[in-house]
C-alpha cells in the first residue's frame with residue numbers, strides 16, 4: 186500500500202506478510218522513524234531496541250537495552266501484574282491482539298500517567314516473537330503524586346482516569362458519582378485544569394450549603410432593587426464562572442424551583458438575574474457530582490428527569506477506597522506531602538498494616554484525617570499505630586491468613602504491603618514461611 190510520508194513523498198507501506206518477516210533490525214529502524222516514544226520488547230519483557238523519542242522522554246543514565254520494561258519504567262523487580270497493575274504485555278500475550286492501557290511511569294520529572302499501546306509482532310507461523318510499545322504522555326494526570334492532583338494506579342482508578350482524560354478533552358456535561366470523600370471535587374478540578382478552560386475560573390456551587398430562599402440570587406445574581414438608591418446589583422456564581430467551569434457539588438440537593446432555570450441555562454446558554462427580566466448569557470462548562478442515587482431521586486420526583494439526562498451526558502464513577510486498596514501506599518505518600526510538607530514523615534510497618542486493612546467508610550477524606558491527626562500526635566519522624574487512632578473494626582475481626590485470596594483486602598495487602606514481610610506475618614498471626622507460601626499461591630492464581 187502506498188502512503189504519504191512526513192516529507193510529502195510517496196512510499197510503500199509493508200504488507201502484513203512483509204511486516205511479519207521483518208527482522209528486529211528492520212523493526213528497530215521502523216521505530217526510529219516514529220515521533221512518539223517506542224520500545225521493542227521480547228516475550229520476556231526485555232528491551233531489544235528503543236527510538237530517539239523514547240531516549241528523550243526517559244533520559245536514561247545507562248543503556249536500557251537488555252533491561253526489563255518493568256524495571257526501566259516502574260523501578261519494579263517483577264512484572265507489573267505481580268505488583269497489582271495491569272500488564273499490557275501479559276494481556277497481549279494472552280489475547281494475541283494489540284492492547285491499550287493507562288500506566289503510571291517513572292520519568293525524570295517524577296511519576297506520570299501514560300497511554301500505552303502494545304502491538305504483538307508475529308512470525309510467519311503466527312507465533313508472537315516480540316512486541317512494539319508506543320507511549321503517549323497523558324496531559325490530565327501529569328505529575329500526579331507530586332502535585333496537588335489525582336493519585337492512584339489501581340485498575341479501578343485507571344478506568345476512571347481513562348474517562349477523566351476523555352472528559353477533559355471536551356466540553357460535555359459530566360456527572361461524577363461516588364461515595365462521600367472519594368475525591369469527586371479533586372477530579373472535577375483536574376478535568377477543568379486539563380481542558381481548554383483551564384485559564385478561566387472554576388466555581389464551586391455547594392448545593393446543600395445554600396438555603397433555598399437564597400439559591401436563585403446566589404446562582405444567577407440579584408438585580409439592584411428598582412426603588413433603592415443604596416443597594417447594588419449582585420453577581421451570581423454563573424456569571425463568575427463565565428468562560429470556565431461551574432461545579433455543582435451534591436447536585437441532587439438542587440431545589441426543584443432552581444432546576445428548571447438551570448435546565449434553561451444549559452439548553453440555551455441564557456439566564457436572568459433574580460428580579461430582572463433581561464436575558465444574560467454565560468459560556469460555562471458544567472461538571473456535577475453526587476454521592477446519592479440521582480436516578481432514584483428522579484423516580485421519587487425530587488429531581489427533574491430532563492435535567493438529570495442533561496447533566497449525566499458523560500457519567501464517571503469515582504471509586505471508593507475499598508475498591509482501590511492497592512492505591513493506599515501512594516495516597517499516603519501524596520497526603521503526607523500535603524498535611525506535613527516540612528517533616529518527611531514515614532510510617533512504621535505496623536502503622537502501614539493498620540492503614541492497609543481498614544475499611545474506609547469515609548474514603549480518602551478519612552485517610553487524610555488519620556494522617557493529619559497522626560502528624561500532630563507524632564513527635565518523631567515515624568508514625569506508629571498509637572498515633573493513628575483507627576477505630577476498631579465493627580465486627581471486631583482482624584484480617585486472618587485464611588482470608589487471603591486475590592480479591593480480599595488481605596490478598597491485596599500481600600501484593601502491595603510496603604513494609605517488612607516479617608511484620609506482615611506477625612500482624613496476620615502466621616509464620617513467615619506460611620506467608621511466603623500464601624504469596625506464591627496468590628501469584629499462581631493471578632497468573633491463571
Ligand SMILES: Nc1ncnc2c1ncn2[C@@H]1O[C@H](COP(=O)(O)OP(=O)(O)OP(=O)(O)O)[C@@H](O)[C@H]1O
Nearest residue numbers: 334335336364365366367368369370371476549550
Ligand atoms: N486522589 C487523591 N489524591 C490526594 N488527595 C485526595 C484524592 N482524592 C481526594 N483527596 C482528598 O480527600 C478529601 C476529600 O476529597 P473531595 O472533597 O474531592 O471528595 P468528594 O468526593 O467531593 O467529597 P463529598 O462527596 O463529601 O463532597 C480532600 O481533602 C482531598 O484533598
